[in-house]
Amino acid sequence: GIQVEQSPPDLILQEGANSTLRCNFSDSVNNLQWFHQNPWGQLINLFYIPSGTKQNGRLSATTVATERYSLLYISSSQTTDSGVYFCAVGPRLDQGGSEKLVFGKGTKLTVNP
Amino acid sequence: DSGVTQTPKHLITATGQRVTLRCSPRSGDLSVYWYQQSLDQGLQFLIQYYNGEERAKGNILERFSAQQFPDLHSELNLSSLELGDSALYFCASSLNYRGNSPLHFGNGTRLTVT
Numbered sequence: 659g660i661q662v663e664q665s666p667p668d669l670i671l672q673e674g675a676n677s678t679l680r681c682n683f684s685d686s687v688n689n690l691q692w693f694h695q696n697p698w699g700q701l702i703n704l705f706y707i708p709s710g711t712k713q714n715g716r717l718s719a720t721t722v723a724t725e726r727y728s729l730l731y732i733s734s735s736q737t738t739d740s741g742v743y744f745c746a747v748g749p750r751l752d753q754g755g756s757e758k759l760v761f762g763k764g765t766k767l768t769v770n771p
Numbered sequence: 772d773s774g775v776t777q778t779p780k781h782l783i784t785a786t787g788q789r790v791t792l793r794c795s796p797r798s799g800d801l802s803v804y805w806y807q808q809s810l811d812q813g814l815q816f817l818i819q820y821y822n823g824e825e826r827a828k829g830n831i832l833e834r835f836s837a838q839q840f841p842d843l844h845s846e847l848n849l850s851s852l853e854l855g856d857s858a859l860y861f862c863a864s865s866l867n868y869r870g871n872s873p874l875h876f877g878n879g880t881r882l883t884v885t
Contacts, residue, residue: 689870699859701876702773708871744814748870758804758827759874761814 660685660749662762670768671735679730679765681745689748689759690721692730696741704730704743735769742766774798777862777877785885789850792880794862796843802826802865803845804874805837809858820845821868852884 661684671677681690692704705712705719707728712719716735721728732739746759774797784790796803805817807830816829820839831837834852839845849856859879866872 691874693876699881700878701861701863703873703875706873746814746874758816758819758829759870760816763813 660687660747660760662745662747662760664743664745664762664765666765667763668766668768670770673735673737673769673771675735675769676731676733677735677767679732679743679745679767681728681730681747681762683726683728683745683747685726686750687723687726687747688750690723690728691746691759692719692728693744693746694739694741695744695764701744732767735767737769737771740767740769773875773877775862775864775875775877777880779880780878781881781883783883783885784852786852786854788852788884789848790852790882792847792849792860792862792882794845794847794864794877796845796862796864797875800864800866800875801843802868803839803843804863804865805831805845805847806861806863806876807858808861808879814861817847819868826868849882854884857882857884 663682694702707721709723716733718731742764744764746761776795802821804819807815817831819827837847861879863876
């Protein structure tokens with residue numbers, strides 16, 4: 659099955675710093691999403707981004723599907739950004755659409771005040 | 772608030788018992804997914820339903836079963852529980868099954884098997 663690798667596994671920042679999280683995947687995908695799991699365990703959908711670039715406030719994401727990677731940018735980080743960031747991909751189906759999402763192991767982000 | 776409702780939030784039970792987890796999808800979403808999150812296995816896909824029909828199956832044990840009802844809510848049944856079944860169980864929903872819409876998660880049910 660498809661492999662999803664996220665880096666770095668752990669990241670510690672001071673408030674106000676910027677960061678880039680990376681997601682590499684091993685096969686063609688029709689679906690790629692980024693999620694944030696906060697310290698209370700809630701999983702929040704950040705982006706649905708199978709290709710291209712999107713921005714939402716201090717967060718932005720870029721997926722280069724042909725090169726099989728996606729990047730999540732966090733600017734001016736805040737303590738509330740702490741948690742685990744997951745990349746999830748849906749392998750492309752021959753008949754169109756994608757299979758179920760496969761999650762990476764995540765990047766644990768800690769933002770210190 | 773994702774709009775996906777899961778109950779109960781916490782569940783503590785003994786080995787060998789059976790429990791039922793419930794999920795109501797976001798309004799308008801027809802597809803429901805169940806995921807298990809444990810420390811050693813990460814987020815694992817269990818099963819997907821679309822408009823009442825099973826659509827895809829993942830690493831779901833034979834002791835586990837699920838269904839989606841006509842009102843689109845879903846239930847995950849876990850039986851003959853073992854200590855290793857202790858985990859966070861998430862339900863998620865999306866508009867369809869084709870993987871071209873965002874997935875939204877509920878807050879999860881934390882299951883502890885003692």
